[in-house]
Amino acid sequence: MKAVIRKVSVTEKGTLIGKENQYMLEVAPSATKPEIRAAVEAQFGVHVTSVNTANYRSRTVPTRTRRTTATQAWKRAIVTLRDGERIEIV
DSSP states (O other): OOOOEEEEOOSHHHHHHGGGTEEEEEEOTTOOHHHHHHHHHHHHOOOEEEEEEEEEOOOEEEOTTSOEEEOOOEEEEEEEEOTTOOOOOO
């Protein structure tokens, strides 16, 4: 099985939506919503009610030496859990 979940994002937006029983994850760009749902349920032992995804394209950024480099493309998933369930992030 391929690695679907890369990391749980701990950001300002991620902590705000945590109050609504939602969690923000960085996932593999090729992962589909059913694969993300199955991976979260298997890894954390919770029940997922919905999965929303957003793709972020790579962009070029300048370096300090007048060169440019490309950032890596990535995918974010916002996972909603059943009421009363949590993902412990520590």
